[in-house]
Amino acid sequence: MATRKDIATGAATKIGALARTESALVGFDGFIDSIIHMVDVRHDMSPSGYVRLKTISAFAARCADASGKSTNIEQVLLEDRFGGNGPLMAGGLAQLGMKVDYVGAVGQGPSLALHPVFAPFAARCRRVVPVAEPSTTDCLEFDDGKLMFNNTANVQQVTWEQLVERVGLDSLRAMVDEASLLGIVNWSLLGGVPGIWRGLVREVLPRASAKARRVFIDLSDPAKRTDGDIRGALEQLRELEAAPGVAVTLGLNLAESQRIASVLGLDVYGEGSMATLGQRVSQAAAAIRERLGLDCVVIHPREGAGAADASGTSGWFDGPFTAHPKLSTGAGDHFNGGFAFAQVHGLALEECLATGCAVSGAYVRDAASPTRERLTAFLGDLPGPE
Numbered sequence: 001m002a003t004r005k006d007i008a009t010g011a012a013t014k015i016g017a018l019a020r021t022e023s024a025l026v027g028f029d030g031f032i033d034s035i036i037h038m039v040d041v042r043h044d045m046s047p048s049g050y051v052r053l054k055t056i057s058a059f060a061a062r063c064a065d066a067s068g069k070s071t072n073i074e075q076v077l078l079e080d081r082f083g084g085n086g087p088l089m090a091g092g093l094a095q096l097g098m099k100v101d102y103v104g105a106v107g108q109g110p111s112l113a114l115h116p117v118f119a120p121f122a123a124r125c126r127r128v129v130p131v132a133e134p135s136t137t138d139c140l141e142f143d144d145g146k147l148m149f150n151n152t153a154n155v156q157q158v159t160w161e162q163l164v165e166r167v168g169l170d171s172l173r174a175m176v177d178e179a180s181l182l183g184i185v186n187w188s189l190l191g192g193v194p195g196i197w198r199g200l201v202r203e204v205l206p207r208a209s210a211k212a213r214r215v216f217i218d219l220s221d222p223a224k225r226t227d228g229d230i231r232g233a234l235e236q237l238r239e240l241e242a243a244p245g246v247a248v249t250l251g252l253n254l255a256e257s258q259r260i261a262s263v264l265g266l267d268v269y270g271e272g273s274m275a276t277l278g279q280r281v282s283q284a285a286a287a288i289r290e291r292l293g294l295d296c297v298v299i300h301p302r303e304g305a306g307a308a309d310a311s312g313t314s315g316w317f318d319g320p321f322t323a324h325p326k327l328s329t330g331a332g333d334h335f336n337g338g339f340a341f342a343q344v345h346g347l348a349l350e351e352c353l354a355t356g357c358a359v360s361g362a363y364v365r366d367a368a369s370p371t372r373e374r375l376t377a378f379l380g381d382l383p384g385p386e
Contacts (some may be wrong), residue, residue, distance in 0.1 A: 003327065004318055004354075004382070007353075007354045008028055008358065008382040010348075010351055011358075011378050012375075012376040015379070016305040016376045017027060018384065020346065021097045022098060022099070022181060023100075023179050023180055024090070024098050024100045024156060024179055024181040024340075025052050025176060025178075025183070026090035026102050026104075026183035027086050027103040027105075027158075027185075027193070027196075028190065029104055029135075029185065030103070030104045030118070030133075030155065031106030031137045031138050032081075032115075032135075032136065032137070032152075033080065033083030033326065034079075034136065035139050036078065036138055037196075040053045043074070044349040045340045048306040050074075053224055054144075055144045056142050056145050056147065056194070057144070062290065070237045070382050073347075074261050078319060079119060082117050083137055084104065084105070084134065084338075085185035085345060086102065087121050087281075089216075089333040089337045089340075090102045090183065090337075091121050091337075092123070092334045092338065092363070093181075093337045094124035094126075096341050096371070096372050098181070100124055100126055101127045101175045101360025102125050102133075103163065103172075104130070105130070105131065105132040105287075106130045107130025107132060107133055113130070113210050115130070116135070121165055127377070130384060131157075131158055131166040131167065131344060132162065134155070135153065135154040137150045141328060143268075143325075146329055148329070158190050160198065161195050162341050164198065169203065173202055173208070177208050178354050180212075181215075181340055182200075182214070183218075183337075183340065184215065184217055185216075185218040187220060188220045188221055188222045188223075188225055196328070198320065200243075205245075206310070210245060211245060212245050212247065213247070214247055214249060214344050215223075215240055215338065216251060216366070217240075217248060217250050218251045218252075219233065220256075221256060221259075222259055230259070234260070237292060238292060238293055238326050241295065247296070248295055248296070249278075249294070249297070250296070251298040251299075251300070251336045252297070253300055253332055254299065257285070261287070265289050266284075268280065268287050268289065269319075277301065278338070281305075281316060282308060282314045283314075285297040285299050289309070294310075296308070296309040298339055298353070300339075300357075300360075301319055303321055305317055305319060305335065305353045305357055306353070307349055309349055310315075312347075312356070315350045315353060315379070317353035319385060320378075320382055320383040322365060322386050326365060327363070327367035328364055331363060335357065335359065338355045338375070339355060340355030342354075342355035351354045357378070358378050358382060361382075
């Protein structure tokens with residue numbers, strides 16, 4: 001059996017030897033992420049003269065203590081960054097050298113010129129087409145996770161009809177025709193995604209070239225959506241899988257996989273199980289994949305990632321978890337980008353898991369998307385989990 005180091009080294013060797021990279025089309029959201037610390041204690045009034053609330057539980061306790069009274073919790077804005085599941089995944093793919101087209105809510109004003117916050121992102125991509133203005137997210141960063149407060153009004157303008165009007169059906173068909181990877185993300189916050197899936201299945205994919213095409217789906221935290229909504233989305237994924245030449249990967253974090261399993265009636269995270277986290281996650285991925293009839297399901301808790309595919313292969317990879325990330329907002333999107341990058345370039349399933357974990361691991365340490373050189377070096381000397 002290959003060791004963790006063997007798998008990571010193998011992935012690094014294959015990625016480093018790539019003579020060319022594939023093309024991708026990703027969409028369709030867009031958010032301006034405000035990265036925020038919440039203040040616990042202030043020592044002075046200088047910009048850095050505070051100690052932040054380090055954990056979500058500490059923040060929750062501060063909020064709970066205000067019940068029946070009131071409180072004031074200061075927030076410190078560290079920066080505004082381009083965000084949204086789509087731009088973060090697409091930016092990660094482009095930094096790895098893929099030729100990326102992005103269509104989404106990244107415009108400004110009546111003419112929908114590119115919003116300045118997205119200029120660094122657009123510089124990485126081959127083509128960026130704004131179809132609406134971005135929404136906003138307050139990203140509260142803690143050592144043990146993050147809380148994201150979304151204002152989604154603008155991204156609700158992103159519909160199939162809007163894409164056809166702003167981009168043109170012929171241009172959409174041309175971008176899909178060229179792409180080896182389609183990344184369609186953030187179903188939970190964009191009401192227009194089901195219509196976009198339907199439009200692709202009915203009006204684009206049947207006319208696309210006959211080459212194999214990977215579709216990567218990230219539902220993005222469906223906690224707020226009803227079981228009926230989720231069942232409808234999963235049924236549409238079956239329709240996507242049935243489209244000519246299409247292989248669908250469904251990416252989930254741990255909480256998302258638990259919700260999907262519950263909706264499907266799968267008892268894959270039973271209480272009292274003696275199985276390790278890795279065993280339970282890889283078994284859950286296999287059960288969800290089989291029930292939905294998709295090509296691949298990948299699940300990525302903070303500790304690593306597990307996946308199962310239609311060949312009957314499944315596996316788990318221990319990630320390079322760090323307890324002190326420089327930035328956690330976007331970690332899951334970068335995992336998705338790394339995993340999808342490895343998939344479309346022919347790496348084995350465990351090597352795809354290693355690549356996803358390494359892209360995410362480098363990102364949270366650097367607060368920046370890794371280049372291919374940074375990725376191969378990181379894989380070659382992959383840190384152990386803290």
